[in-house]
Amino acid sequence: MHTRTARVAMAVAAVVASGALTATFVSSGGKGSADAATELNQYVPIEQVRPTVKDPAPGARASKGSFTVDCGTNGNGKFSPDNPVAQPGIRNGAEHVHDFVGNLAITANSSNADLDASGTTCRNGDKSSYFWPVVRIDKSVRSGAEAQRALAATTPRVTCPSVRDRLPAVPAKAKRAVDLRLAELDRGYAAANERMAAGKGRIDARLNTAVLADLRQQRARLIKGISGSIAAAGGGRTSGMVSLVECDTDYDGMHAAMRHTAASVKAGLAANPQVRCPAVRDKLPGVPAQALDEVNRNLAELDRQVSEANERLITTRGQGGKNFVDNAILGPLKAKRTAVLDRIAIAISRNAARPQGLEVLAGCTVTGQAPPQSGATPAPSAPAALPDPQGPNLELPNNTGGIVRPASVLIEYRGNATSKVVAMPKFLRALTGDAKPTSRGPANARATWSCSGFADRLADKYPICPPGSQVQRVQDFPGCWDGRNIDSTNHRDHLAFADPGTGACKQGFVAIPQLRITVSYDLSRDVQTRGQYALDSFPEEDHNPFSDHNDFVNVNSDRQMQKIAACINKGKSCR
Known part of the structure; x- marks a missing residue:
């Protein structure tokens, strides 16, 4: 059997001491035991996964319908390492490649007006953007020790969206107040990175969480102050600024020490420029x-x-x-x-x-050409430029191999077990899962992996399916909304998952059409049993199956979203 050495798997704290590399396993993060002989321990026969999926029983006021949208399987090849929901304004922020379906124009910098003016791959005219990390087949040998060495030489940092680049016109009367707060944002960013330096050579989820929480609080205050100064000076109400509050952990330094090997599988793709x-x-x-x-x-x-x-x-x-x-x-x-x-x-x-x-x-x-010259010094919070995806397989360091085109993508809007649903607001941002359960902790991570014919079970490992069954990723989004906001400082708090037992939304939240995306793949049995397919991921996750995630921006028209909600509330199945 063809095997590969273990990848850096779990939430790992690796420290260099007395010339030796030590690893402390903090949590499983979908990676099983600490004693991983080969990365094959990341794969599990689906028959061995305990059935746990059970929908709540519908009540008298349940909304039992569904609305299905056909946006294709990314046949036009819109691939990007941007994440416009979790990391707006940050080029290559994902450090891995996403499949995009729906909105054709979306990038990390797209405004709501840009999204609304875009074309779409969806057959019903839905201009929403749906995107998830690609799956690759890579038959080359990967060494977990290589990733450990790269981590040992890396000082983690934080990456923050640039507020300067997203401001509206600043009134002359507000310019000084805005500049003072921008400078304070820069100082906060620098101070956060000084704190992050304590985590050199290791992954410390507690440190990362503490730094990001403090920075989030400071940035929320300053960005609110910037918006207030602009409004008070006659500049009107700014919009979308809350999306710029959240920063992220950054282990980009691992890329420099990781190989960028050519894959043995060729998908015949060309890089998607921006x-x-x-x-x-x-x-x-x-x-x-x-x-x-x-x-x-x-x-x-x-x-x-x-x-x-x-x-x-x-x-x-x-x-x-x-x-x-x-x-x-x-x-x-x-x-x-x-x-x-x-x-x-x-x-x-x-x-x-x-x-x-x-x-x-x-x-x-x-992308792929020399960057445009502006004659200006980058803002202190601007991340260092990461490599663009390279070659026919859009490879990035440690994210190599042929991209597997999904066999099918099922996008469903579903109802609620206890109440009718209200229409989602236009431009609502949503995400599910967590791309960084290792470096941020697994609280928001979700098991997503399954096989066709096994809808009663989801795994936090890569499934090995029986002959004739497809590998699937089943990704449920939160189905409850706070009734006010289209985004929040951490991109999560404006939405919530319904109670898994009753299906009810928590107090202060209302049920909305609950989005489920099922991505299916035709993978040979040999590729599955040899552990040769894996998710694109951040470097510190090293293809952790528990880092699976999905993102969404609602660009349905108000009329279309009302139609979706009405269909669901009437108990119909619509397209």
């Missing part, structure tokens, strides 16, 4: 009150242009020659941006000094 343009918002001076509305309209137009270009990169793949992207997408984009930047400068100049040098921000590139 448009990259210099930030504009943080280069503007304080904007006169008379120009605020016009400048904000033009900033939104810049965003829309980039999203439109990103969508064109998807829909025109394979067209034209080697210069097609430059001539048909980047060239026209530069001309459009030049015109908008000039309009911004003119609007400001009517009541203040004209800003100089905005024209140098017009040129954009695509």
Whole structure:
């Protein structure tokens, strides 16, 4: 039997002491025992998994219907290492590749207006974005010791979304107050990384949790203050700023010490590029009150242009020659941006000094080219650039092998056992599972793995299915909403899972259509028994099956979401 050495598996604290590498296993995190001889212990025959899945009995007011959406299986190849829900504004923030279906334009930087203007892969016009980590087949040998060595040389850090790059036009009267709070955000980021240095060479979930909690509290206060200063100076109510509060743990340093091997399986894919343009918002001076509305309209137009270009990169793949992207997408984009930047400068100049040098921000590139030059120093919270996915299999360090295209993707909106559902608000952000149960603790992680024909059981290990059965990932999203917010500081608190026994939402929350996504794969029995398929993951997770997760942005129209809720409440099965 072909075996591979154990991967770094559990929540591990590894320290270098007296020249020796020591590992302390804190929690299983889906990885089984600490004495893992080979990574085959991450795989389990589905027949050995205890049946635990049981839906609550529906009550008199239950909403028993379902609404199914067909968005395809990512046949157009929209792959990205961005995570627009958990890490908005952070390029390559996931450090692993996601399958995206639905919204064609979405990137880490997409605004709600950009999402609403996008095309979609969904047959009913649903512009929502649904995305999850890819599964790969890799028959090469991986060494868990290699990942341990990489960890031993790594100092963990935090990564935070840049607030500067996401601000609206800042009124001149608020500029000083906003700049002071931005500087305090930078100091908080630096102080957090000083604390994180205590975790060098190991993974300390308690330290990480404490640092992130303190930083979240500070950033929430400062970002709220920034929004208040802008509003008080006549800049209007800012939106979406709460999404920028949460920071994340960062073990990017492991990448430098990990191999980037070519896979023995070729999926015949080409890298999915993204448009990259210099930030504009943080280069503007304080904007006169008379120009605020016009400048904000033009900033939104810049965003829309980039999203439109990103969508064109998807829909025109394979067209034209080697210069097609430059001539048909980047060239026209530069001309459009030049015109908008000039309009911004003119609007400001009517009541203040004209800003100089905005024209140098017009040129954009695509991933894989040299980054656009803005002439500015990156914000202190900006993460170091990670490598873009490489080659025909979109490989990243330690995430190698051929990507397996799902055989099917079933997207269902379901009801509630105790009550009728209300429509989800447009632009609701949701996630399920946890991409980092090792470095953040397993509290939010969920067992997702199963096989077709075994709907009564879910595993936190990779399943080995009987002949004729498909490997499946069954990912349930929270089905209860706080009735007010489309996001929260940690991207979780505005939603909640229903009580597993009764199906009821907790006090203060209402039932919404509960999203379930089932991703199915046709994998050979040999690949399963040899442990040759695995999830893309963050470096410290090292393909932990318990790090499976799924993300969602609702871009259904209000009318469509009302239709979904009505179908479910009437007990029908709709498409």
